[in-house]
Amino acid sequence: MDLGLTGKVAIITGSSKGIGLHTALQLVKEGANVTICARGEKSLKEAAAFIKTETGVEVLVVPADITNEEQCTNIIQKTVDHYGRLDILINNAGTSSANPFESVDTALWQTDLDLKLFGAIHTSKAAIPFMREVGGGAIVNVTAVLGKTPPASSLPTTVSRAAGMALTKAMSKDLGKDNIRVNTVCIGLIRSEQIEKKWKNEAADLSWDEYSKNVVGPTIPLQRIGDTSEAANIITFLVSDAASYVTGTSVNIDGGSGAVL
Incomplete structure (x- = not known):
């Protein structure tokens, strides 16, 4: 199946390793032009070298801390300056922070929300005008299946991930008229x-x-x-033309372990 990704331009945050890196690799294999970004420049360069070894293609490397709104805007602008357009944004950056409610202080709440929620907000806000210019686009927010049914001692991660799901649904309602699709993948146990x-x-x-x-x-x-490539395959599908009528939805990538759809 031709996914219609040849020549498309994609940005993936948190893409120096794991799901982000393998999604970047899969998109490059499908013919997309890709920007990878994360905080660590060394690990990003290693990721770019890995992708080039696997595909022969160079990706754009933009070190950035997405908790900083100015740096989020810079990722988008550098990508458009380099490739001339923007079609796809995958908000993948995040870490796991699971603690009992009473042990989570204000600083940790803020750090988690800045990374997992506001990072996606800032990058999306900067990307949307460029997507409109090319007639549409696709955004995938990577969240977690436990955000749907938070267990004990799972804070602040499950709350920030649940907020990411709500953000996805609200954005899809606002941006559908611009042919910008917004979906989320809810990650379970992935290597x-x-x-x-x-x-x-x-x-x-x-x-x-x-x-x-x-x-x-x-x-x-x-x-x-699950394997990282299995998550990458679903994300690649969701940003492709093959999913052109899919927006505002969540897909669990969890081997069936989630308690809800």
């Missing part, structure tokens, strides 16, 4: 550095497949931890 550290600390004698299937798998209907 990451954090999960790999847990595997090595808890069960270093097991292979990754054994740990994924036998230790964690029984709690997940598909009986394993």
